[in-house]
Amino acid sequence: MSSVDVTIHEILSGESHSPARSTCNSRLADAPWLFDAQPGYGPGSSERDVIPAITPRQGVLPEEYRTASAAELDLRIRAAKHTLGDRAVVLGHFYQRDEVIQYADFVGDSFQLAQAARTRPNAEALIFCGVHFMAETADMLSRPDQSVILPNLAAGCSMADMADLESVTDCWEELEEVFGTDPTADGLQPVIPVTYMNSSAALKGFCGEHGGVVCTSSNAAQVLKWALERGQRVLFFPDQHLGRNTAKKMGIPLDQMPTWNPNKPLGGNTEQQIRDAKVLLWHGFCSVHKRFTTGQIAAARAQYPSVRVIVHPECPMDVVDAADSSGSTDFIVKAIAAAPSGSVFAIGTEINLVQRLANQNPQHTIFCLDPVVCPCSTMYRIHPGYLAWVLEGFERGEVLNQIRVPESVAVPARVALERMLALAPAARPAL
Ligand code: 13P
Ligand code: SF4
Secondary structure, three states: OOHHHHHHHHHHHOOOOOOOOOOOOOOOOOHHHOOOOOOOOOOEEOHHHHHHOOOOOOOOOOOOHHHOHHHHHHHHHHHHHHHHHEEEEEEEEOOOOOHOOOOOOOOEOOHHHHHHHHHHOOOOOOEEEEEHHHHHHHHHHOOOOOEEOOOOOOOOOOOOHEEEEEEHHHHHHHHHHHHHOOOOOOOOOOEEEEEEOOOOHHHHHHHHOOOOEEOOOOOOHHHHHHHHHHHEEEEEEEEEEHHHHOOOOOOHHHHHHHEEEOOOOHHHHHHHHHOOOOEEOOEEOOHHHHHHOOOHHHHHHHHHOOOEEEEEOOOOHHHHHHOOOEEOOHHHHHHHOOOOOEEEEEEEEEEHHHHHHHHHHHOEEEEOOOOOOOOOOHHHOOOOOHHHHHHHHHHHHOOOOOOOOOOHHHHHHHHHHHHOOOOHHHHHHOO
């Protein structure tokens, strides 16, 4: 089986050799620089989400990189990496296209990659082939003399962009009007803020300043438990689905986890609903994981009665409930690695990871639950042309597209990150 890029080109040219028959957008095969100047996320899942005005835009990629062939870019990337040696480390997120992953020194989930810098003391540049919030976290966890570079500044995350500091602060002020700021007699805070790793550094800083914490999809239950031991309720942002799926598994009833719509007073709830809440779920979601449905699970089970369905907890609750298990990208990778030969897996997560797992594990049958090929449009903004541009720039002594979180934000954000690490040291990956 080939890469997702090749599959997309085959489908669009009518020469598909793979079982996949359609893509979600006919412009998926276009180069990302055709979209860089436009205020949108680009084709693929999340293209219909509204991009906030403050989202960084990528300037025009120099022509030599836009017109270079794949073979020429390959030679240039390999040459630059060879010259730079240990001075530059290329990090590749699981959802990144294979055409970029082939150059990665580390491949992993967002948190593993953010910590990779600690294992490469000689690295001066961390070239983060992922999305903006991941690069921010890497910057906050790396040494001050290390530069984190995001090859395309337009590679954001539409879910992370659904919660911004201003609207979370407005929500917090409304909650303070209802509950005040004093702890209860038993020492519980009225509300503890918990942010998913998929959020801006500013929101991680907000959590650090307000007694809150960061979580990832692999430690969300541990983090929620920690927060509910310290507060009467939790404000969880930006992903309602991760929050709901995690809290439900912990036994919290659905009527104690109302959704907070930032465009409505009290998030669209009555004061009583807010008072009764254990977890307030911000109205964010991932457009990639929202595509998965219970109908797809039923179709997979009908075709393969022995199939194991594993989905990411960013999927809607009915999908997580209908699956055999749910877990982070790392959980999915490990579940497949541990399975006996001949297993059948239907996976509900981003197509680049699923197709790569299928290629790497021919002893199993592995397929994506969604029959339509629809990659994460923001991950897809990274292309070998940008990687060549930033690597050659660094070779010349230029740090292009540096992601630098101001210390005023990074200091409280590290507090929230360290709280997570202190309660879940097992979450520290060994790279
Ligand atoms: P991980 O934290 O598992 O890398 O996932 C990031 C992400 O964006 C999931 O959609
Ligand atoms: Fe964001 Fe979803 Fe893409 Fe992950 S898959 S980077 S949550 S838009």
